[in-house]
Amino acid sequence: MLPRFLFKGFLIRSDFWLKLLSLGKASGLTIFPFIFVGKQIKNKAQLLNHERIHIRQQIETLFIIFFVLYFIEYFFHRFTKKPFEAYKAISFEQEAYCNDDNLNYLNNRKPYSFIKYYKK
Numbered sequence: 001m002l003p004r005f006l007f008k009g010f011l012i013r014s015d016f017w018l019k020l021l022s023l024g025k026a027s028g029l030t031i032f033p034f035i036f037v038g039k040q041i042k043n044k045a046q047l048l049n050h051e052r053i054h055i056r057q058q059i060e061t062l063f064i065i066f067f068v069l070y071f072i073e074y075f076f077h078r079f080t081k082k083p084f085e086a087y088k089a090i091s092f093e094q095e096a097y098c099n100d101d102n103l104n105y106l107n108n109r110k111p112y113s114f115i116k117y118y119k120k
């Protein structure tokens with residue numbers, strides 16, 4: 001059995017930081033090792049699961065590579081998609097959105113699982 005990395009991020013509940021860092025556009029944002037969420041959150045478990053998937057992706061890509069790939073992908077999707085659709089088409093987001101309702105996902109996830117979402 002593979003060892004499981006249990007780090008879940010440091011949770012910061014702050015409307016100020018969330019609005020500032022996401023330009024007012026997100027209900028959650030992850031910049032390793034921090035997860036920023038607002039004071040009032042809907043679907044808390046699912047949102048935290050989503051952001052923790054990003055924590056795992058950022059660890060696997062040594063953080064910097066995550067952000068480089070994230071913005072390159074967004075940029076290319078923008079040729080054919082509107083901003084919100086381009087954002088949701090990013091492989092890291094695809095993995096997170098497809099699995100954030102499965103609260104057991106991170107316990108069973110194989111490393112670098114976001115790679116399979118590049119084909120979609």
Ligand SMILES: [Zn+2]
Nearest residue numbers: 050054093096
């Ligand atoms: Zn996300």
